[in-house]
Amino acid sequence: MADCGRQVHTRPSQIAGIGTSWIIAASAAWAAGLAVFAWALWTPAAALRGQLTLLQFWSLEICVALGLAVFALGSRDLWRLIDRRHLLGVALPLVLGLGMTVAVVPRTNRIFFDEQIYQSIGQNFADLHRAQMCNDGAIANGRLRCAIGEYNKQPYAYPHLLSVAYRAFGVGPAPAFVVNALAIGLSIAFVYLIVALLFADRVAAFFAALLFALTPQQLVWSASAAVEPSASAACLAALLAAVCFVRLGSTISLIGVVVAAAYAIQFRPESLLIVPVIALLIWQRAPREFMRPRLWWAGVLFLALAAVHVGHTIAVRNEGWGTSQARFSLSYVAANLPSNGWFYLGDPRFPAAYSALALLGLSDRRGGTGRLTMICYFVLFFGMALAFYAGSYNYGADVRYSLATYPPVMIMGGLGLARLVGRFERAGRGTLALAGLTGAVVAQFLWYVPAVRATTDGAWAARADVEFARSLVPVLRGRTYVLTQDPGMFQVWGISAGQTSLAAAEPARLDMLARQYPDGVYLHWNFWCNVQDPVQRGFCSRILELSPGDLIREQWKENQRYALYRLRAPAPER
Numbered sequence: 001m002a003d004c005g006r007q008v009h010t011r012p013s014q015i016a017g018i019g020t021s022w023i024i025a026a027s028a029a030w031a032a033g034l035a036v037f038a039w040a041l042w043t044p045a046a047a048l049r050g051q052l053t054l055l056q057f058w059s060l061e062i063c064v065a066l067g068l069a070v071f072a073l074g075s076r077d078l079w080r081l082i083d084r085r086h087l088l089g090v091a092l093p094l095v096l097g098l099g100m101t102v103a104v105v106p107r108t109n110r111i112f113f114d115e116q117i118y119q120s121i122g123q124n125f126a127d128l129h130r131a132q133m134c135n136d137g138a139i140a141n142g143r144l145r146c147a148i149g150e151y152n153k154q155p156y157a158y159p160h161l162l163s164v165a166y167r168a169f170g171v172g173p174a175p176a177f178v179v180n181a182l183a184i185g186l187s188i189a190f191v192y193l194i195v196a197l198l199f200a201d202r203v204a205a206f207f208a209a210l211l212f213a214l215t216p217q218q219l220v221w222s223a224s225a226a227v228e229p230s231a232s233a234a235c236l237a238a239l240l241a242a243v244c245f246v247r248l249g250s251t252i253s254l255i256g257v258v259v260a261a262a263y264a265i266q267f268r269p270e271s272l273l274i275v276p277v278i279a280l281l282i283w284q285r286a287p288r289e290f291m292r293p294r295l296w297w298a299g300v301l302f303l304a305l306a307a308v309h310v311g312h313t314i315a316v317r318n319e320g321w322g323t324s325q326a327r328f329s330l331s332y333v334a335a336n337l338p339s340n341g342w343f344y345l346g347d348p349r350f351p352a353a354y355s356a357l358a359l360l361g362l363s364d365r366r367g368g369t370g371r372l373t374m375i376c377y378f379v380l381f382f383g384m385a386l387a388f389y390a391g392s393y394n395y396g397a398d399v400r401y402s403l404a405t406y407p408p409v410m411i412m413g414g415l416g417l418a419r420l421v422g423r424f425e426r427a428g429r430g431t432l433a434l435a436g437l438t439g440a441v442v443a444q445f446l447w448y449v450p451a452v453r454a455t456t457d458g459a460w461a462a463r464a465d466v467e468f469a470r471s472l473v474p475v476l477r478g479r480t481y482v483l484t485q486d487p488g489m490f491q492v493w494g495i496s497a498g499q500t501s502l503a504a505a506e507p508a509r510l511d512m513l514a515r516q517y518p519d520g521v522y523l524h525w526n527f528w529c530n531v532q533d534p535v536q537r538g539f540c541s542r543i544l545e546l547s548p549g550d551l552i553r554e555q556w557k558e559n560q561r562y563a564l565y566r567l568r569a570p571a572p573e574r
Contacts, residue, residue, distance in 0.1 A: 021293040028296065032303040039307075040314040048315045049151040052308060056131035059308035060160040060266065066305070067259040074244075074252040081197055081247060089206045090192040096442070097188045097213030101181050105223035106455050111397045112462030112527070113486050114154075115176065115225040120488025121152060122162030123171050131156050136498040137491045138481075144171075144491055148502070153316040155309065157234065157266035158227040171492055173470075176225035183233040184222040187407070188213050190236035195411055197243045198370045201418050203434065204361075208414025210438065211357070212406060214445040216452050217349055221400050228403045231267035235274040236407055238264040239377075242278040246285035251294055258298045262305035269313070270404065273380040280376050284369035325389060333386045339394040340386060343402060344409070347393075348451065350402070353444060354413050361415030371415075377408040396458060417441075464557040465527040472524070472564050475552065481517040483543055483567075484524035485536065504542040510567065523549055525563035543567070 040048065071078075109115045117133060123144055124132050132149030139145075165175035191212045195205035212218065222229045238260040245253040257278065265272045282289055289295045303310075320327075344355045362371055381404040385391035393399040417437055424433030455463070469489060476482060476495045484490060487497035496517065503509045513521045529540035543549075549565030556562075 040311040093209035093213040121159035125163035126166040204418035207417035212410040234264035357416035358412035361412035374408040468562040478519035485528040
């Protein structure tokens with residue numbers, strides 16, 4: 001005890017040693033960053049895409065393997081932060097969120113044909129370990145063999161996640177829906193733990209998780225195979241890892257932040273925004289870390305794990321993304337702000353009460369550093385959509401971009417509800433207020449159940465096409481081949497398929513396919529054969545000109561025609 005008041009003097013040599021270590025670590029981080037950018041910028045575009053096709057799978061595999069190892073090593077410290085009351089507190093939100101997703105919301109595709117593309121890439125990852133869509137693929141012995149692949153512009157973490165499910169349970173459309181159902185369950189748990197550990201408020205954690213579990217659009221998209229629910233869950237996992245780090249301060253927890261963030265940024269282009277959110281949290285809760293060498297060495301590790309994704313971002317930087325104009329511009333803000341801003345205040349797709357509760361939570365002065373992190377979280381992801389040419393929540397199915405903003409809103413909303421409960425507690429009615437507010441949240445959500453159960457969106461024509469195509473699978477068993485604009489969809493279902501454009505441009509391919517697939521070569525008259533684009537329509541009609549076919553099945557949905565033709569085999573050579 002006599003040493004308690006003794007001052008500890010640091011020798012100048014120790015200070016110099018710390019400074020030297022810090023400079024070396026910071027320099028290494030900068031050098032690593034420059035090396036990654038030099039590789040991606042100086043490699044010719046075609047060669048870079050070829051390298052990425054091979055590197056993506058192994059980079060993501062290393063990330064997942066390292067994450068599992070870190071979790072195993074740090075699990076003991078993690079469990080010290082979690083007690084039994086936390087498990088009980090998250091139980092009701094979990095049951096409600098998963099129950100609604102699995103049993104109430106229709107399980108259907110909502111963004112076409114991105115969901116099918118992601119599943120197709122996942123199959124290529126699982127069977128071939130290659131980052132590609134397959135434009136000419138044969139299914140042999142239950143595995144895909146791809147003759148012509150194409151590197152895709154979207155990030156690859158979600159297809160990699162699907163490939164893990166495919167390797168465990170087999171290729172098919174169902175695992176993608178299961179992955180997103182698990183994603184909402186994990187997201188609910190992550191929201192609860194972030195609030196409980198960051199704000200030390202179990203009541204706020206319960207309400208934040210409850211609000212998140214009963215957010216209408218979160219439920220709608222969690223019952224789809226879109227990337228956004230898993231992308232949001234990955235960002236939450238990275239933020240939770242950062243919360244654990246500022247609580248524990250251990251090196252293993254810091255490595256956990258690095259690995260979780262490196263994987264999370266590879267789900268969506270805007271997922272990179274979770275990095276400044278994490279940096280802000282660490283800056284406010286553990287500012288001295290920025291002067292410690294280990295944080296900069298962690299930056300080197302982050303760049304190593306994210307190097308392939310950096311290369312991907314540079315490789316696809318000139319992609320049009322559906323427009324010939326600028327993809328991002330401040331000029332789009334004026335057009336997108338009214339629709340996106342009003343979405344949180346008076347839109348039938350989002351409860352305005354959640355926004356009011358979030359503002360109430362922000363008005364509390366306690367836990368200011370955590371609140372500033374949540375404000376940054378919301379502003380970054382909300383602002384990114386505003387500057388995107390197709391970022392309006394009212395444009396097509398782009399309301400899915402709002403999913404990235406839900407976690408901070410619900411976290412603040414949970415704090416707002418906890419503040420209300422606190423006022424009743426001072427009057428001795430805390431338990432009654434907790435039960436009453438829980439019932440009020442659930443009762444208000446019932447207003448949105450009809451909209452959650454609906455599939456009346458602009459994707460009806462594409463949805464009808466996929467449903468029709470799925471019904472053709474029994475007809476196409478055997479050694480058959482389908483020409484279609486969406487071959488990956490059939491490949492996931494176990495049917496050999498290829499792009500119509502390849503056969504339309506090279507008529508000899510039809511003869512080759514007829515000899516290779518004696519049970520029939522088919523043309524899928526699909527959604528793209530009905531669009532106004534003359535190029536896409538021309539591919540379909542050109543195939544029938546080259547090789548007339550017999551109509552096997554036909555279906556009309558309003559003014560859209562879907563059909564299956566069996567192409568007639570060419571005459572044998574003399």
